Amino acid sequence: MIDYGRFAERLRRVMPRWDERDRMAPEEFARHLADTGPRWELLREFQAEWGYEPPGGEPAWPRWSESEHRAYVRELKEKLTGEEDDHRSVRAAVAVPQALDEWWDLPFNSFTYQPRLYETNPEWPPAVYDGSRALPLDNSFIAAEEDRRVCVFMAENQYCNEWGYLAAEAVLPDPRVLVSTEEGWVVQSRSISEFFLQLAMYALPFHFGHVAEVWTVPDGLVDRVRAQLPPVGLLPWRELGAETTAYGAPDAIVFHDAGMSDYAEIVVIGRTREALERLTRRLGVDLAAG
Template sequence: MTSSTEHVVDYGQFAARLAAPRTSRWELLSEVQREWGFEPEEWDPEDWDPELWEDEDDEDEDEDEKDEDDDEEARIDRSLPVPVALREWWTWPENTFMANARWYWTHPEMPPTLRPDPTGWGVAKEVPEGSPLLPPGGDRRVCVFMAEYQYCNEWGYAAAEAGQDDPRVLVSVGDEGWVVQDRSVSEHLLHLALMRLPSRLGWTLAVQQNDLDRDPAALARLTAAYPDMGLLPWRELAGDVVLYGGPDLIVRHDRGIADDYVLLLTGRTEAAVREAAALLGAPCANRDPEPPRV
């Protein structure tokens, strides 16, 4: 799988692309996936049941399996609709999560499960009373549709907003509770793809804090040269990641507790990563980008 790099894609203009009106809520995600080399014909959506969240009855289930089913049912409020955008994405033929879930390292929860979780499996609680996220006196529950691999973070939408076609997405972030991750489900799934695909399908160069300490002005040079892509900070595993873009390049800047790196340069081409590395200067001296991992 390789991306076509005949034409430069300037992710410095991504905020304008994000704000532009679209005929389909998946149009921009489709463009991004193709820009990084994904071709939709590489998987068959008919391999997946369009009603995956509707289990068939099985007369041969043993008691343990029935108990598990009862627990699973307790985690779901069937009276709440599943937002249209989430249903669309789940069976969308260009869904890269369905094509290769290992690119994403998250667990789907479909149908969405409640927080607080009456079975105790889910980690997060409800949105606390008095939170500015929701009006007073309403439903404080959250419907989680995806979780980090160890459930350190969970992404969902407010149960009170389940009737919206494309509601905003909240993320659980430890002591902070729930915060807004993205302005809609469709924006969240675009954001997730931007966080996952370039680092696997593109050229990469990681920069740690001790590298940046070699030139305190390097980070300011980089963020001045590459504009913010217009998305909210990505909150995961104590991270607080802002995306910046340039020609054939996406830069991940982790402003949180960065265990692995503060910056990750990801490029559709090796040259794009080398150009950003040259701008950083000393922090990237004598460093070569890593090639795509597929």
């Protein structure tokens, strides 16, 4: 049995301590961000816990693979405007962070070996967004005189949401990740390594676990989830109108969407059927009702 109610403790032990940045010398904080090994090990553990087994051999989606959808978007733009879509490459002045390089080469990378588990497209090299697609002058991330460009490295299948790091933080080994929303760019994850753990958590259980979707949420269920189950410690997942928080339980995770997506508001997923039934009974969810 794995208690995901204690997952936040596992996360705190390995993920970057951004709240301590001001108390560290710059070189000390850089060394802290560069210590990515324990973070990748947590990703490997989580994937294994939910049944993912690395197949070995060559990855199905190598680093330099072209996204079919991105190629379609670029071709369509060229036909409609006569202009080439030239934003795909990282410009020479923008670094590729250490953690992003490392992720592509992980031998247990569940995306590169089984991309169909996910509904996203990677951008390699990362796409550099400037102008209207960069941060506005008035933003809460960096000073007005700093580089406001955003380097996108992952996108939802239809490019409705995109995830990237700030060009101003590109020299950091494991910088923050922003996501494009209707409100503009907001923080999705506190580091690139945390983002890929988050991406796995919001994808793999749906494929490998036992799933109960609650479309008609009974009175009091959301309050019971919040009162009885600890958050796993990740920021809310933002995609397609969703703003989803994950809560942990023994051998199970509950996802609650407080946004305006087309997904079920509550999803309960167990690593085993027994774990799913145990948690739904505890929360008062009728599996037959759906």
